[in-house]
Amino acid sequence: MLIRFMYKLIREEHKQQCLICIQKNSMIEYGQSIEQILRQTDLLNLNEMKFSCDFMRPIPVIIENKFQDSITLDLIHQTIWDYNISPLMRFRHLLGLAQSTKLQQGDHQMILNLLKPEYKIDGIQFKLLVEQNPQLVSDIITKLHKMGLNSQEYLEYLIQIKISIQTLELVNQLSKNISLPDQFLNMFITKCIVNCEEFKINQPQQLARQVRLVSVFIRTLIKHKAFDPKKIYVELQGFCLEFSSILEATQLFKTIKNAVQEQ
Numbered sequence: 001m002l003i004r005f006m007y008k009l010i011r012e013e014h015k016q017q018c019l020i021c022i023q024k025n026s027m028i029e030y031g032q033s034i035e036q037i038l039r040q041t042d043l044l045n046l047n048e049m050k051f052s053c054d055f056m057r058p059i060p061v062i063i064e065n066k067f068q069d070s071i072t073l074d075l076i077h078q079t080i081w082d083y084n085i086s087p088l089m090r091f092r093h094l095l096g097l098a099q100s101t102k103l104q105q106g107d108h109q110m111i112l113n114l115l116k117p118e119y120k121i122d123g124i125q126f127k128l129l130v131e132q133n134p135q136l137v138s139d140i141i142t143k144l145h146k147m148g149l150n151s152q153e154y155l156e157y158l159i160q161i162k163i164s165i166q167t168l169e170l171v172n173q174l175s176k177n178i179s180l181p182d183q184f185l186n187m188f189i190t191k192c193i194v195n196c197e198e199f200k201i202n203q204p205q206q207l208a209r210q211v212r213l214v215s216v217f218i219r220t221l222i223k224h225k226a227f228d229p230k231k232i233y234v235e236l237q238g239f240c241l242e243f244s245s246i247l248e249a250t251q252l253f254k255t256i257k258n259a260v261q262e263q
Contacts, residue, residue: 090110095125112140115143127161130170140154141155159191171188193235215249219251230260
């Protein structure tokens with residue numbers, strides 16, 4: 001402790017000696033102390049000093065508009081696609097186009113020509129394709145089936161999306177092209193029946209139209225021997241009895257009864 005105290009004391013004395021030397025040197029060279037020099041130059045009052053400079057700013061000239069008609073810029077340009085790219089990129093481009101608009105026959109056929117087993121379509125893309133181009137979806141699933149590939153993933157997507165006239169047309173077309181699994185048809189038709197019951201609660205004004213669509217759809221499947229009504233006979237019978245006031249539902253009940261008796 002004593003050594004530290006002595007060391008600190010020596011440092012303080014050394015500082016004072018240095019300050020005294022600086023003041024002496026300034027007195028010898030300038031005849032004034034450092035404090036006097038700083039006061040004369042206002043360096044001690046830097047915080048109070050203000051720097052400002054006024055510049056002359058010319059008044060802007062207002063130019064009158066000599067054009068009577070307004071100028072409009074067309075910032076939307078049609079994309080010019082480079083078809084020298086890879087087949088995958090071309091397929092993705094056309095597939096994206098098919099999700100937003102009705103395809104022309106040439107683009108429709110090009111997608112089928114470019115289709116390969118490794119090119120996948122996710123659930124969101126599948127839903128948009130069904131809404132815009134249900135025939136394209138039918139052709140894609142049919143081609144995959146003929147290639148010996150499993151299209152079960154796309155059938156599961158079809159079960160998940162909302163029942164509409166596009167989905168009914170798609171399943172009807174698929175039933176003519178390939179043999180659909182019984183489990184898929186049973187689940188899809190059951191969903192159609194449940195959908196009509198939801199229409200009865202949420203959209204009663206559209207109920208009759210939806211029941212007609214579903215009834216005609218099921219009758220078509222039965223007539224083409226694509227669907228066996230015995231497997232969900234109870235659900236179908238309840239559907240026909242609930243909507244017996246609609247002609248198409250009554251006709252469906254007769255078709256189901258005849259099909260069961262024939263078996």
